[in-house]
Amino acid sequence: MKVYSPETIEETTKILGKLKGNVHLLAGGTDLVVKVKEGTVLPENLINIRKLPLDYIKEEGNQLRIGALTSIETIHRSKPIRTYAPILSDAAGKMGSPQIRNLATIGGNIANASPAADTVPPLFVLNAQIVLKDQKGSRVIPIEKFFSGPGENVMRRDEILMEITFRKCAQSDEWFFSKLGQRKALAISKVSLAFRGKVNQNRLTDVSIALGAVAPTVIYAQRTARFLESKTFDSALIDEASRIIQEEASPISDIRSTSEYRRRMVGALLKQGLWELKAGVSPD
Amino acid sequence: MLIEVTINGILKSFETSPGEILLDLLRREGYKSVKRGCETGECGACSIILDGKLAKSCLLFAPQVSGHEIVTLEGMESFSKLHPIQRAFLDEGAVQCGFCTPGMILAAKTLLEGNPHPMEEEIKEAISGNLCRCTGYIKIIRAIKKAGEILKGNV
Ligand SMILES: Cc1cc2nc3c(=O)[nH]c(=O)nc-3n(C[C@H](O)[C@H](O)[C@H](O)COP(=O)(O)OP(=O)(O)OC[C@H]3O[C@@H](n4cnc5c(N)ncnc54)[C@H](O)[C@@H]3O)c2cc1C
Ligand code: FES
Ligand code: FES
Numbered sequence: 001m002k003v004y005s006p007e008t009i010e011e012t013t014k015i016l017g018k019l020k021g022n023v024h025l026l027a028g029g030t031d032l033v034v035k036v037k038e039g040t041v042l043p044e045n046l047i048n049i050r051k052l053p054l055d056y057i058k059e060e061g062n063q064l065r066i067g068a069l070t071s072i073e074t075i076h077r078s079k080p081i082r083t084y085a086p087i088l089s090d091a092a093g094k095m096g097s098p099q100i101r102n103l104a105t106i107g108g109n110i111a112n113a114s115p116a117a118d119t120v121p122p123l124f125v126l127n128a129q130i131v132l133k134d135q136k137g138s139r140v141i142p143i144e145k146f147f148s149g150p151g152e153n154v155m156r157r158d159e160i161l162m163e164i165t166f167r168k169c170a171q172s173d174e175w176f177f178s179k180l181g182q183r184k185a186l187a188i189s190k191v192s193l194a195f196r197g198k199v200n201q202n203r204l205t206d207v208s209i210a211l212g213a214v215a216p217t218v219i220y221a222q223r224t225a226r227f228l229e230s231k232t233f234d235s236a237l238i239d240e241a242s243r244i245i246q247e248e249a250s251p252i253s254d255i256r257s258t259s260e261y262r263r264r265m266v267g268a269l270l271k272q273g274l275w276e277l278k279a280g281v282s283p284d
Numbered sequence: 285m286l287i288e289v290t291i292n293g294i295l296k297s298f299e300t301s302p303g304e305i306l307l308d309l310l311r312r313e314g315y316k317s318v319k320r321g322c323e324t325g326e327c328g329a330c331s332i333i334l335d336g337k338l339a340k341s342c343l344l345f346a347p348q349v350s351g352h353e354i355v356t357l358e359g360m361e362s363f364s365k366l367h368p369i370q371r372a373f374l375d376e377g378a379v380q381c382g383f384c385t386p387g388m389i390l391a392a393k394t395l396l397e398g399n400p401h402p403m404e405e406e407i408k409e410a411i412s413g414n415l416c417r418c419t420g421y422i423k424i425i426r427a428i429k430k431a432g433e434i435l436k437g438n439v
Contacts, residue, residue: 003302003345029348033305033342033343048348098391098410099338100343102337102338103344184412186326
């Protein structure tokens with residue numbers, strides 16, 4: 001195994017363009033090191049990218065830009081993210097443990113392409129864009145087009161994930177992120193759900209819902225979202241939506257859970273979140 | 285390959301290989317407080333403080349820490365004088381087999397340095413990446429509270 005430690009983006013994309021054989025980028029290593037130890041990944045070339053200047057959170061007008069190497073802990077604690085994308089800060093705080101959050105990066109969480117990655121459902125409902133770069137230039141991909149299967153994404157082998165951008169949320173946006181794991185800390189999601197929407201005169205509008213760990217990639221629950229916008233926000237609506245969302249999920253059974261349990265829990269997480277939302281919204 | 289790392293305030297250089305895990309290097313070099321537990325990032329026995337932040341040495345390749353600063357439990361005591369957190373762990377009986385203790389103490393140190401008056405929930409959060417197989421959590425939490433008070437000078 002050969003290790004490279006480039007200090008600039010140009011140097012990195014140049015090495016990526018030049019290297020033959022398999023190449024792996026190393027950010028926090030919390031996914032990759034475990035895979036190397038298990039022997040599921042055998043890197044010939046390892047590029048340690050932690051020194052690249054991609055550790056930042058920038059506000060630009062109504063946009064937020066997060067560098068790929070920003071740690072999960074930094075995202076969890078960031079004031080701009082707490083203010084303008086609280087759902088992302090909340091999800092980051094529910095990941096792993098302090099040690100994991102300090103090392104793990106948002107770029108790694110996305111690039112690793114696990115259907116259970118906890119920052120991804122929030123990024124779906126934030127309509128995030130992923131910026132990729134190679135030697136020749138950059139391209140921007142909407143997050144929902146970035147994943148092609150469990151552990152698979154559309155990045156070419158000579159590309160690096162540079163940053164994530166999205167529009168700031170409005171103060172009036174309602175949101176919740178629910179994650180069901182074996183326990184509170186150090187648990188990979190069995191099911192996760194990100195909800196964003198607005199409540200206007202007892203109607204839900206602008207609803208977006210994303211589900212983690214119930215399909216080969218994170219998915220939008222479009223049908224449920226449209227249904228929630230169609231009628232008065234009451235208990236009948238909540239019951240029916242939590243039924244529809246179970247049809248939208250296509251979970252598998254694995255070591256963490258059975259498909260039947262996952263499906264029911266998607267419904268339960270939605271129901272619980274919507275009831276809490278309803279209770280918290282003052283009638284107008 | 286040669287790497288340079290500051291460990292417990294002393295600049296050291298080590299011969300290592302690209303794929304060597306930091307945990308293995310540290311133990312090989314005599315930092316035996318860094319325990320080998322699960323080796324997959326789950327238990328926290330191998331915790332160290334890397335550039336001021338709690339990290340797990342089983343999830344790092346040794347070359348990743350080149351040029352960085354590490355603190356292990358060995359860096360907390362000074363000959364006959366225990367660190368107040370160590371003292372509190374002893375006084376409160378927060379040590380059973382002791383395997384999780386180095387990681388717990390480092391987790392407590394990073395917590396108390398930023399927040400000398402932690403609430404119980406904050407203590408639980410701070411040690412949430414550290415498993416105690418003897419399940420002595422109540423005494424560990426009590427010890428961390430007490431250590432906070434000693435460090436504030438209230439005891
Ligand atoms: C004990 C434990 C608990 C965990 N708990 C959770 C959890 O609760 N929720 C969760 O979502 N995840 C969890 N994880 C998984 C992991 O910590 C996260 O996915 C993390 O965000 C990965 O980031 P990293 O920087 O460590 O990635 P790395 O391991 O460095 O990289 C992961 C993959 O992404 C690629 N990559 C990284 N950065 C880039 C980039 N900038 N451009 C292109 N490719 C890149 C790498 O080549 C590699 O293939 C846990 C892991 C462990 C070990
Ligand atoms: S040995 Fe590193 S976390 Fe268990
Ligand atoms: S005291 Fe035995 S593992 Fe904690």
